Amino acid sequence: MDNQQIKGAGLKVTRPRAKVLSVLQGSRRRHLSAEDVYKELLINGEDVGLATVYRVLTQFEEAGLVCRRHFETGQSVFEINRGEHHDHLVCIRCNRVVEFADALIEERQRAIAAQHGFRIEDHALVIYGVCAGCAKE
Amino acid sequence: MDNQQIKGAGLKVTRPRAKVLSVLQGSRRRHLSAEDVYKELLINGEDVGLATVYRVLTQFEEAGLVCRRHFETGQSVFEINRGEHHDHLVCIRCNRVVEFADALIEERQRAIAAQHGFRIEDHALVIYGVCAGCAKE
DNA sequence: AACAAGATGCGAAAGCTTCCCACTCGTTCG
DNA sequence: CGAACGAGTGGGAAGCTTTCGCATCTTGTT
Secondary structure: OHHHHHHHOOOOOOHHHHHHHHHHHHOOOOOEEHHHHHHHHHHOOOOOOHHHHHHHHHHHHHOOOEEEEOOOOOOOEEEEOOOOOOEEEEEOOOOOEEEEOOHHHHHHHHHHHHHOOOEEEEEEEEEEEEOHHHHHO | OHHHHHHHOOOOOOHHHHHHHHHHHHOOOOOEEHHHHHHHHHHOOOOOOHHHHHHHHHHHHHOOOEEEEOOOOOOOEEEEOOOOOOEEEEEOOOOOEEEEOOHHHHHHHHHHHHHOOOEEEEEEEEEEEEOHHHHHO
């Protein structure tokens, strides 16, 4: 049950938190901005504040429940963390996002970081391009 | 001479533009935010507006003279474009930036994009970690 | 030297995100 | 089960970076 995840993060199980989590889990799109989540909640008749959505998303991020991504759209997007690392292909026309994982790239990154004396904390690889659908038009 | 680069971009050679370019070229740090450039100009006694710095940097970016990078610091940073593509290692403690290029990673990216029907326009790989200096402390 | 197009600087405004604070709710303990 | 306390919330104000609008000033040209 969702609530266990919230409890596990040391957070009280409140209505806003449960609802934010369920929006993230139930949405067809995997990547939602805070605004997206907020609007979805309003549509569902929930009476939450945008500030709360931001707060909750930040707490979820700290708890490892969600990941925050910074694509070049000017706003952060959030997705539930399924544990498996992956990177993103983003269509600059329609904003479609495709996820991928590549062991070889990960491997090279570790090598490069080591070579420069860095201990990796995180990394973000985003490929921007035009997807097949948009290329046709 | 610098002015040729500005002219080549189809821009008038004005004092602010020449100065912004020279700050970018003369700075020891390779990655500067708009604010950094602005402050540097003020220190040098130049009377420019911050809006102009932003405008000029954007024009330089469009002209291919500089590249804009979006690290996760909340503000964009700019560096002069030396033509050779590269990616970045950023220290999350001291913000030190190390550049690197890896043919194997580039190669894999092309393969992955092709595989998903994307035509690559651009990409950004940033590895966040702790550099050797900061790890010691 | 004069002119038109283009640049600039300033302040105002936009967009995203966080802060503040009085009020409300969830949890714990009696 | 209910009271009490600390945590959480909503709404608006405020913060930051970046952009816009416009009157004024420059550049490059004739």
